[in-house]
Amino acid sequence: MNKLMKKTLISAVLIAVTFALYQNFTLMPEYRGLNEGISDYIITYGLNDTGSLNLITAVLYDYRAFDSLGESTVIFGAVSGIVLILSRKMLPVSSKGLSFIVKRTLGIITPFIALFGFYVISHGHLSPGGGFQGGVILAAISIIFSIVYGSAFDYRRYSPQTKTVLETVGALIFLGIGLAGIVMEGAFLSNLGFLTAEKGTLISAGSIPYINIGVGFKVGAGLAIIFYSMIQKTFEEDF
Amino acid sequence: MAILEIILLVFLIFSAVMAVRFDEELISIIFLSIFSLILTALYLLHKAADVALAEAVIGAGLNTAIFMSAISQIRHGDSD
Numbered sequence: 001m002n003k004l005m006k007k008t009l010i011s012a013v014l015i016a017v018t019f020a021l022y023q024n025f026t027l028m029p030e031y032r033g034l035n036e037g038i039s040d041y042i043i044t045y046g047l048n049d050t051g052s053l054n055l056i057t058a059v060l061y062d063y064r065a066f067d068s069l070g071e072s073t074v075i076f077g078a079v080s081g082i083v084l085i086l087s088r089k090m091l092p093v094s095s096k097g098l099s100f101i102v103k104r105t106l107g108i109i110t111p112f113i114a115l116f117g118f119y120v121i122s123h124g125h126l127s128p129g130g131g132f133q134g135g136v137i138l139a140a141i142s143i144i145f146s147i148v149y150g151s152a153f154d155y156r157r158y159s160p161q162t163k164t165v166l167e168t169v170g171a172l173i174f175l176g177i178g179l180a181g182i183v184m185e186g187a188f189l190s191n192l193g194f195l196t197a198e199k200g201t202l203i204s205a206g207s208i209p210y211i212n213i214g215v216g217f218k219v220g221a222g223l224a225i226i227f228y229s230m231i232q233k234t235f236e237e238d239f
Numbered sequence: 240m241a242i243l244e245i246i247l248l249v250f251l252i253f254s255a256v257m258a259v260r261f262d263e264e265l266i267s268i269i270f271l272s273i274f275s276l277i278l279t280a281l282y283l284l285h286k287a288a289d290v291a292l293a294e295a296v297i298g299a300g301l302n303t304a305i306f307m308s309a310i311s312q313i314r315h316g317d318s319d
Contacts, residue, residue, distance in 0.1 A: 054289070056289045057289075120292070128288035128289045128291075128292055129289065129292055130289070132293065133289075133292045133293050133296050136293075136296045136297055136300070136301055137296055139301065140296070140300050140301065140304075143301070143304045147304075223301060226305070227304065227305060227308065230305060230308050230309065230312070231308045231312075
């Protein structure tokens with residue numbers, strides 16, 4: 001009897017969900033081809049509206065900036081959950097790292113990797129890339145440090161507290177620009193008009209470069225924190 | 240261009256099947272990394288440079304490192 005009731009309940013819920021989804025999809029507008037609709041509008045007017053040469057960045061941080069804010073919130077939630085579950089207040093796995101030659105070579109190469117990361121972040125509105133990709137490149141530096149120099153090195157240089165501060169600063173930059181949009185332009189995360197300059201120059205496209213910088217700091221620090229929480233020691237006797 | 244695309248697609252499917260079929264986790268992770276690399280080349284062929292950059296950085300770089308650290312933790316637990 002109980003089993004039968006459970007089955008009836010499950011099928012009733014499934015049928016209700018199916019009906020609701022069907023109703024939802026009937027409300028969607030019909031497909032009208034690629035020559036009409038929002039994509040054509042963005043390709044035609046995107047450069048004039050936002051001043052960003054890279055239309056993907058224009059969509060991500062201007063037209064759909066609220067979605068990007070949601071993405072950042074998802075990453076923040078993931079970092080918080082992983083740190084809550086995995087952090088043990090111990091030093092991470094201490095290893096001696098690789099050989100002398102690899103260490104010296106990485107010491108020469110690392111500034112160029114960091115430069116490339118900052119380039120991808122700051123030129124997000126001009127060339128392919130943006131805050132997210134550049135942030136992951138910056139997080140990769142931290143991972144390479146832990147592999148080559150041994151994991152205690154990066155822990156001592158840039159402690160998790162520093163990374164937490166960086167992540168918070170990135171999120172506050174994003175939110176601050178959104179609130180400045182309310183005050184100056186009348187809508188949340190609206191593009192700030194007084195920051196626009198000649199198209200194609202480095203400091204142009206309104207608030208898009210600054211949002212890029214905020215997202216880059218946030219993603220880089222967040223992913224580095226995730227990696228460091230995952231390689232921490234589990235057993236005390238292995239110190 | 241078309242021939243290059245077909246070759247890349249064949250290798251993409253091959254690496255995906257290999258990543259599933261191997262029992263050894265390390266080889267699976269390496270094949271997953273190769274999968275991401277081939278996918279990056281395919282994105283570049285279709286002129287989607289933004290997605291290609293994200294795929295190369297996250298799929299081939301970050302995922303591999305995080306999976307490796309997870310695997311090392313699991314092995315450590317087994318050996319005890």
